[in-house]
Amino acid sequence: MSRIVVSGYYGSKNAGDEAMLSAMLEVLSDLDPKLHITVISADPEDTRKRHGVDAISWLGFPAIIKELRQADLLISGGGSLLQNVTSRRSLYYYMFIIMLAHFLGTKVMLYAQGIGPIIGRVAEMAMRFLGNHVDLITVRDEGSLKELARLGIHKTIIECTADPVLAIHPVGKEAGRAIFKAYHADGAKPVLGISVREWQGWRHYKEVLAEVSDMVVRELGARVVFIPMQFPDDVKAAQAIASLTKEECTVLKDEYTTSEFLSLVGNMDLMLGIRLHALIFAGVMGVPMLGISYDPKIDRFLASIGEEPVGNLKDVTAEELMVEIRRKWNDKQTFRQKNGELLAQLRDMAAHNAELAVNLAHK
Incomplete structure (x- = not known):
């Protein structure tokens, strides 16, 4: 059984991000029903109830380290996690989770991310280092590809895909x-x-x-x-x-x-x-x-x-x-x-x- 940890803006009552998680879980489970998925969440109880998966607190670092040690893959995304226009602190938080996984020897995928804008020399240097040391990057639009190129991220496999929510099934009215x-x-x-x-x-x-x-x-x-x-x-x-x-x-x-x-x-x-x-x-x-x-x-x-x-x-x-x-x-x-x-x-x-x-x- 493969184990995946998902890091993103989950458990914060944002419909778009919860839809992203729903779509990701839907498609991942279709491909491999035996996957064990743990979500890092601002409200683990809500995430467990809403999505039916294991969840741990975004500030519970001992639990996060334990899960990452056991995991085969960290998924960072989707969404606009790696930018510092709407929030400077959140960029460094998501970078820290990626860095933890990297140092623990866990593979890392940036999953359908909307990259940038990333402003400031320190933020750009940190993103350049991390971006060149993850295992795979997919971005949801051409603008994110351009931002990766501007930042000098070119050592990792990069693909332009689309926002995860677009894979979700339509529902009745x-x-x-x-x-x-x-x-x-x-x-x-x-x-x-x-x-x-x-x-x-x-x-x-x-x-x-x-x-x-x-x-x-x-x-x-x-x-x-x-x-x-x-x-x-x-x-x-x-x-x-x-x-x-x-x-x-x-x-x-x-x-x-x-x-x-x-x-x-x-x-x-x-x-x-x-x-x-x-x-x-x-x-x-x-x-x-x-x-x-x-x-x-x-x-x-x-x-x-x-x-x-x-x-x-x-x-x-x-x-x-x-x-x-x-x-x-x-x-x-x-x-x-x-x-x-x-x-x-x-x-x-x-x-x-x-x-x-x-x-x-x-x-």
């Missing part, structure tokens, strides 16, 4: 409909889903999204539903926007499973997202999407399906958002088909991450 009904948001109206996040205390983009919400209700006769990908932070951000609206909108205030999120998104006619995995969920469920950029990972994912973000959080306007909303709203089927063809290719690439990991663990 019934659970999403039941949630809509519980919030009195069901009925025949079409739905615009909006996924938001707090960002540096900025108010401008919240005012813009409130204006867009009102315009969509009035002009398109649609229902606007805000979905929280990070609980409870995104609920607060959505409520702040809803408080600025004049027309009725719905803010979902509960915590949901990956399956429930996918089902919710499947009931949308269009997804407008700041959160990356809201856009990826839309891709999995065949829903047209629009992304607003705050981080290169948004631009990179949209580029992979032949799209661009509609502005960025700092200077996006209601007018430019509405132009793109109208364009996609009036021709949803064309965009479903176009995105679907590209996403089918990305789905296979996402599953390839797990194939590489299992092969490495068995060596």
Whole structure:
């Protein structure tokens, strides 16, 4: 029986990261049902219940060392773990786990990571050393390949694949409909889903999204539903926007499973997202999407399906958002088909991450 330890941003109530873990476990288990997987988590009990795997605390270093000694492979990822724009400390934490595995003689795979931006001489040197001493790197986009090249990481096998969530299976729409009904948001109206996040205390983009919400209700006769990908932070951000609206909108205030999120998104006619995995969920469920950029990972994912973000959080306007909303709203089927063809290719690439990991663990 091969043993794998998984390190990532798990157990922190972030829907995108939990979906990533679900997708990874799903594909890894399909390939080798006998794998023993232990997840390093901020909330081991939640991870055990949610995913049905062994889990240990992200600060329990004696337990982490014990697991790494026994493991055949450390998977670091997926997600944007190796960057220091949103958090400087987390970069060094994930590097430390990788370094521990390396010194204990455990193989290491960076799994479908979104690399960078990594800023600062010390951080770049540390990343260059680690990147050149792991056993395998897969990245989820071309931008991450460029960041690896900029950092001088070239001694390791590197492949460009896709975000792990793209390998997850679509689900039915019934659970999403039941949630809509519980919030009195069901009925025949079409739905615009909006996924938001707090960002540096900025108010401008919240005012813009409130204006867009009102315009969509009035002009398109649609229902606007805000979905929280990070609980409870995104609920607060959505409520702040809803408080600025004049027309009725719905803010979902509960915590949901990956399956429930996918089902919710499947009931949308269009997804407008700041959160990356809201856009990826839309891709999995065949829903047209629009992304607003705050981080290169948004631009990179949209580029992979032949799209661009509609502005960025700092200077996006209601007018430019509405132009793109109208364009996609009036021709949803064309965009479903176009995105679907590209996403089918990305789905296979996402599953390839797990194939590489299992092969490495068995060596």
